[in-house]
């Protein structure tokens with residue numbers, strides 16, 4: 436039931452943004468952000484709205500630049516193609532800067548640091564990355580978690596899910612042995628499910644940035660300038676503090 440309502444809402448959100456994104460970059464005043472709103476606290480659905488750190492930072496940037504923000508919610512691994520085909524103006528999705536992605540997109544200055552965490556059942560014998568060999572690890576498709584685990588353990592040891600939460604549910608059901616995912620969503624997912632814990636040793640350290648289509652320096656410069664101002668005046672910290680409570 437809940438799922439049905441969610442997908443109905445998503446359909447509305449998608450239709451709304453598709454109407455605008457065809458026009459983006461032209462004479463109208465909208466700017467379209469592509470994201471995957473299955474990633475609390477960075478982007479997620481709250482009633483029929485997409486909220487979170489990225490949504491609020493994007494809103495603040497759009498305001499500064501005089502645009503109306505449209506958010507397009509799509510699969511994580513569709514975000515970069517969406518930029519390449521110019522259907523969206525920028526991607527913001529807790530997206531990690533990687534050398535490989537830099538071949539297709541240009542990244543802004545970083546606005547957050549993150550790490551890939553390992554989630555296991557409380558009674559698991561897995562105590563660090565080295566124990567993952569021979570295990571089955573769940574990841575969200577196309578994320579850095581997916582790339583690292585596939586590289587290190589081989590395809591046979593990876594289960595890919597459309598949403599991080601689905602990987603966590605599979606872990607709760609005992610279908611897989613661990614989940615590798617970004618630390619902040621990991622905290623949210625572990626708090627929403629019984630019997631799970633996050634290991635102290637992280638899989639990797641990374642940083643998040645906004646992506647634009649390769650070569651769109653005009654927009655990238657504007658975004659970097661707005662980001663710098665929002666860092667300077669404390670807006671970014673304020674938004675992050677609103678969603679992440681310090682440990």
Ligand code: ARG
Pocket residue numbers: 470471472473474478511528529530531532575577578579580617
């Ligand atoms: N940081 C990871 C990456 O860039 C995962 C990001 C997933 N984001 C999302 N909105 N689902 O690959």
